[in-house]
Amino acid sequence: MVSGYLPYLQIIKNQVQIVLQDFSGKLGACILLFFVLLALFAPVIAPNDPFKVYSREDGSLAKMDPPSSKHWFGTTHYARDVFNQTIWGSRVAILIGFLSAFSVTLIGTVIGLISGYYGGKIDDLLMRLTDIAYGIPFLPLCILLVAILKPSIWNILLAIILLFWRTTARVIRSQVLSLKERPFIWSAKATGAGDLRILFVHIAPNVLPLSLLYLALGVGWGVMTEASLSFLGLGDPMKISWGGMLYDAFQMAAMRTAWWWILPPGISIALFVVSVFLLGRSYEEIVNPRLREP
Amino acid sequence: MRGNKSVKVVDDVSFTVGENDCLGIVGESGCGKTTIAKAILKILPPNGEITGGRILFKGVDLIPQTYDQMRKIRWKEISMITQDALNSLNPVHRVGQQIVEAITAHEQIGSREAYARAEELFELVGIERRRLEDFPHQFSGGMRQRAIIAMALALTPSLIIADEPTTALDVIVQDTILQKINHLRKQLNHAMIFITHDVSVVAENCDWVVVMYAGKIVEYGRTETLLIQPYHPYMLGLQNAFPTIVGERKGLISIPGSPPSLVSPPRGCRFHERCPFSRDRCINEEPALLKVEKDHLSACHYPDRIDDFRKLAKLAEVWQCTEKMG
Amino acid sequence: MISESWPNWRKFGNVQRRWDNGMLIEVKNLKKWFPLHEGWIAALLSKGEQGVLKAVDGVSFEMDQGEVLGLAGESGCGKTTIGMTLMKLYEPTSGEILFDGQNVVTLLGKNLKPWRRKAQIVFQNPYESLNPRFTIIDTLMEPLHIHQIGTKDERTDIIRRTLEDCGLKPVEDYIHKFPHELSGGQRQRVSIAKAMVLKPRFIVADEPVSMLDVSIRAGILKLLKSLSQNRGLTILYISHDLSSMGYICDRIAIMYLGKIVEVGPPQAILDRPSHPYTQALISAVPFSNPSIKRKRVNLPGEIPNPIDLPQGCRFRPRCKKMMDCCLESEPGLTEIGEFHSVSCHLYL
Numbered sequence: 001m002v003s004g005y006l007p008y009l010q011i012i013k014n015q016v017q018i019v020l021q022d023f024s025g026k027l028g029a030c031i032l033l034f035f036v037l038l039a040l041f042a043p044v045i046a047p048n049d050p051f052k053v054y055s056r057e058d059g060s061l062a063k064m065d066p067p068s069s070k071h072w073f074g075t076t077h078y079a080r081d082v083f084n085q086t087i088w089g090s091r092v093a094i095l096i097g098f099l100s101a102f103s104v105t106l107i108g109t110v111i112g113l114i115s116g117y118y119g120g121k122i123d124d125l126l127m128r129l130t131d132i133a134y135g136i137p138f139l140p141l142c143i144l145l146v147a148i149l150k151p152s153i154w155n156i157l158l159a160i161i162l163l164f165w166r167t168t169a170r171v172i173r174s175q176v177l178s179l180k181e182r183p184f185i186w187s188a189k190a191t192g193a194g195d196l197r198i199l200f201v202h203i204a205p206n207v208l209p210l211s212l213l214y215l216a217l218g219v220g221w222g223v224m225t226e227a228s229l230s231f232l233g234l235g236d237p238m239k240i241s242w243g244g245m246l247y248d249a250f251q252m253a254a255m256r257t258a259w260w261w262i263l264p265p266g267i268s269i270a271l272f273v274v275s276v277f278l279l280g281r282s283y284e285e286i287v288n289p290r291l292r293e294p
Numbered sequence: 295m296r297g298n299k300s301v302k303v304v305d306d307v308s309f310t311v312g313e314n315d316c317l318g319i320v321g322e323s324g325c326g327k328t329t330i331a332k333a334i335l336k337i338l339p340p341n342g343e344i345t346g347g348r349i350l351f352k353g354v355d356l357i358p359q360t361y362d363q364m365r366k367i368r369w370k371e372i373s374m375i376t377q378d379a380l381n382s383l384n385p386v387h388r389v390g391q392q393i394v395e396a397i398t399a400h401e402q403i404g405s406r407e408a409y410a411r412a413e414e415l416f417e418l419v420g421i422e423r424r425r426l427e428d429f430p431h432q433f434s435g436g437m438r439q440r441a442i443i444a445m446a447l448a449l450t451p452s453l454i455i456a457d458e459p460t461t462a463l464d465v466i467v468q469d470t471i472l473q474k475i476n477h478l479r480k481q482l483n484h485a486m487i488f489i490t491h492d493v494s495v496v497a498e499n500c501d502w503v504v505v506m507y508a509g510k511i512v513e514y515g516r517t518e519t520l521l522i523q524p525y526h527p528y529m530l531g532l533q534n535a536f537p538t539i540v541g542e543r544k545g546l547i548s549i550p551g552s553p554p555s556l557v558s559p560p561r562g563c564r565f566h567e568r569c570p571f572s573r574d575r576c577i578n579e580e581p582a583l584l585k586v587e588k589d590h591l592s593a594c595h596y597p598d599r600i601d602d603f604r605k606l607a608k609l610a611e612v613w614q615c616t617e618k619m620g
Numbered sequence: 621m622i623s624e625s626w627p628n629w630r631k632f633g634n635v636q637r638r639w640d641n642g643m644l645i646e647v648k649n650l651k652k653w654f655p656l657h658e659g660w661i662a663a664l665l666s667k668g669e670q671g672v673l674k675a676v677d678g679v680s681f682e683m684d685q686g687e688v689l690g691l692a693g694e695s696g697c698g699k700t701t702i703g704m705t706l707m708k709l710y711e712p713t714s715g716e717i718l719f720d721g722q723n724v725v726t727l728l729g730k731n732l733k734p735w736r737r738k739a740q741i742v743f744q745n746p747y748e749s750l751n752p753r754f755t756i757i758d759t760l761m762e763p764l765h766i767h768q769i770g771t772k773d774e775r776t777d778i779i780r781r782t783l784e785d786c787g788l789k790p791v792e793d794y795i796h797k798f799p800h801e802l803s804g805g806q807r808q809r810v811s812i813a814k815a816m817v818l819k820p821r822f823i824v825a826d827e828p829v830s831m832l833d834v835s836i837r838a839g840i841l842k843l844l845k846s847l848s849q850n851r852g853l854t855i856l857y858i859s860h861d862l863s864s865m866g867y868i869c870d871r872i873a874i875m876y877l878g879k880i881v882e883v884g885p886p887q888a889i890l891d892r893p894s895h896p897y898t899q900a901l902i903s904a905v906p907f908s909n910p911s912i913k914r915k916r917v918n919l920p921g922e923i924p925n926p927i928d929l930p931q932g933c934r935f936r937p938r939c940k941k942m943m944d945c946c947l948e949s950e951p952g953l954t955e956i957g958e959f960h961s962v963s964c965h966l967y968l
Contacts, residue, residue, distance in 0.1 A: 187811070202751055322834060322835060465694065466904045467922070538907065538908065546868075
């Protein structure tokens with residue numbers, strides 16, 4: 001350790017092991033893994049384009065067909081295969097979920113570390129920035145971005161990243177504030193360790209477990225946010241996402257009739273989010289007392 | 295108890311406390327002294343259990359008592375002074391209110407009467423009456439301890455258990471509080487069990503002393519004889535470790551090693567690993583607590599060699615017998 | 621009555637300085653004040669001057685190479701603050717700290733780092749002084765890495781020898797363990813080793829044994845004493861336990877409310893204290909021998925609020941020998957014997 005590589009990988013490995021000890025942790029991880037594999041192997045499982053339009057045997061468009069052997073989950077109003085769409089929709093979910101969670105946690109942790117450690121004017125500035133992030137309402141910002149830029153998944157990602165780091169920043173900062181006063185940090189200062197060293201060798205490893213927790217929760221939030229935005233019509237029309245599917249169904253007033261169109265994306269969103277929350281829950285039970293131990 | 299393993303924190307401990315006596319229980323961390331205090335009041339933590347023996351209070355065994363029966367005894371008959379007053383006082387309630395609550399919870403008297411008694415108690419311990427209206431954080435450390443003592447005396451118990459009551463206090467404040475405690479004991483005639491790691495506190499305040507090590511009693515007797523002429527090697531070692539502020543200042547001698555883990559205590563005498571005088575018998579056979587003089591018991595196999603021990607214990611080389619460092 | 625634990629060159633009445641080029645450390649009128657942040661409403665309503673906690677309020681002393689100076693006092697007297705300020709972990713408010721002639725107060729940033737090799741600190745809490753995620757060898761490797769000392773092999777060598785010198789033998793039993801696998805006394809030895817691995821000339825030991833079991837304290841104190849005697853290490857030993865000071869200190873300084881009230885060799889301070897506060901403090905220490913009855917000097921009142929200091933001599937409100945001049949001015953430190961100074965109007 002110490003005079004070279006940082007033990008972050010070791011810590012991540014430890015934390016993953018901790019989570020997997022618990023039943024809800026195992027369950028959450030399984031579901032998440034299932035969706036990741038689904039997203040990765042989408043072209044194999046559902047080789048056809050999700051936008052492909054299908055016809056029935058008699059030549060007419062296969063609109064609003066209930067589930068059958070040809071279309072396992074039935075078809076949409078636009079004669080597209082629901083099964084295909086659900087599988088391909090997982091890609092957007094995984095992409096947005098993980099990318100947004102990772103970015104948000106990274107930004108939030110770094111801001112929290114700097115703000116908590118340095119204090120003074122830097123802390124004031126960063127915390128005021130955080131307050132602004134708390135103050136800006138998310139939905140109007142999205143609408144604004146969509147109006148100015150094109151509606152696309154990258155813009156959704158941008159909106160999430162612009163605002164959602166605020167919670168992680170606050171939490172990590174308070175963690176750092178309490179760690180900063182512990183004797184081993186003073187001891188490192190007395191030895192001659194510079195600020196960067198103290199931040200990344202002594203403090204960061206001890207807040208990393210908390211960051212990982214927020215990473216897990218961030219994935220859930222990311223997916224839910226994307227789904228909500230797509231459901232409201234702010235999503236990317238060029239990509240299939242679960243929220244987008246629900247939007248289409250809603251537009252076609254098919255909520256009550258085409259249950260096969262609604263359930264797959266709905267259940268997928270729910271399952272995905274549940275899995276992430278299960279992971280977070282099993283982790284949080286252990287994270288608090290363990291924050292002080294390796 | 296942890297999982298399937300159980301740890302015997304206190305193992306076969308017996309002592310008696312007379313009506314107006316003060317008994318001191320002395321030992322280092324992990325020796326089980328606080329557990330004894332909690333066991334008497336039956337306030338052990340959820341994973342603690344009394345697995346055997348009897349606790350006779352005024353002739354009545356406390357162990358089979360039910361929760362309600364214990365409630366009547368707690369505070370009225372036996373009360374407790376803890377180490378850190380902050381743990382006993384609720385920071386969001388005024389101190390006077392808390393004392394009144396303690397009184398009215400155990401006795402059928404009105405709150406006005408209870409308040410009057412609280413005022414008397416404060417006078418007894420030396421705090422101005424008007425401070426009853428303050429919150430705990432407005433009190434200094436010494437005053438908080440006095441407030442705790444007042445609370446412990448509220449129902450004129452027959453026995454007060456003081457668990458490290460002055461450890462967290464400065465030297466001068468400690469002295470004042472101890473004087474007060476002694477004075478009150480002579481005035482009110484109750485019995486006291488004084489738990490501490492500081493031998494000098496016991497020397498000055500207690501009539502009897504119990505020395506504990508790793509869950510067992512190693513020596514038990516009157517303070518004036520035990521502390522001047524101890525019989526157990528552990529006490530001889532402790533005497534070396536407690537420097538005196540006056541008199542000849544010779545070098546300090548420490549006992550090497552550290553107290554054994556209670557999860558798997560050593561066979562035989564629990565002190566044998568650190569004892570410079572241990573022999574084969576000490577490793578295999580647990581010593582019983584035997585009478586060595588009038589009113590003096592010691593758990594050592596070789597009380598007859600005590601004169602040699604006392605001479606040898608004063609030499610630093612003798613204590614460097616074990617390799618493990620503390 | 622000469623204590624046998626004094627090094628020869630410091631024997632009372634027979635002074636020989638080991639180094640003739642002055643003192644290792646000279647502290648001149650050191651002050652450390654902490655401003656109190658009140659809310660803006662309170663600030664408006666108050667008289668305008670913001671409250672200040674004068675933790676250390678004008679402290680001057682010197683330490684010779686190889687000396688063990690004890691700093692004693694009750695809580696709130698400022699002893700820990702002095703330790704942290706001397707180590708530049710707190711920035712001094714004013715005053716000078718001369719280390720080998722160089723004023724450390726003005727050192728900043730890059731210039732501070734080389735000085736850190738010469739001055740180290742050992743903290744009170746053995747359970748919090750070591751990074752819980754580092755093994756023992758990692759903990760000791762870090763100072764060497766920061767100061768770029770030696771090659772990797774040389775570093776391992778240095779670490780082994782230091783651990784052995786601090787009593788952790790055999791080294792193999794400790795070197796790859798984590799702090800939570802060691803006892804409190806062992807952890808404190810690791811903290812001392814961590815300080816010693818840089819071969820400093822000065823160590824601040826801030827209550828190094830207060831949180832350890834009584835039977836283990838002597839071992840740690842003996843270690844500190846032997847390091848001082850064998851390596852000429854200067855130690856500032858901060859504690860509230862006066863009895864232990866008689867054993868390892870060459871001189872003892874007593875602090876009250878941010879100032880030193882008396883400083884002198886153990887014989888003077890412990891056997892014949894001169895300042896009324898010192899007299900009260902010494903008389904309050906209990907004896908472990910029940911046959912000796914001690915004479916108490918009962919001190920009225922309590923330590924006043926350090927934010928609201930008394931006028932004139934700080935000890936005046938509780939002093940039984942108070943005179944008129946005590947209200948007017950604060951007494952300075954006056955020498956009343958060999959190496960023995962008191963800050964009291966009785967001796968001016």
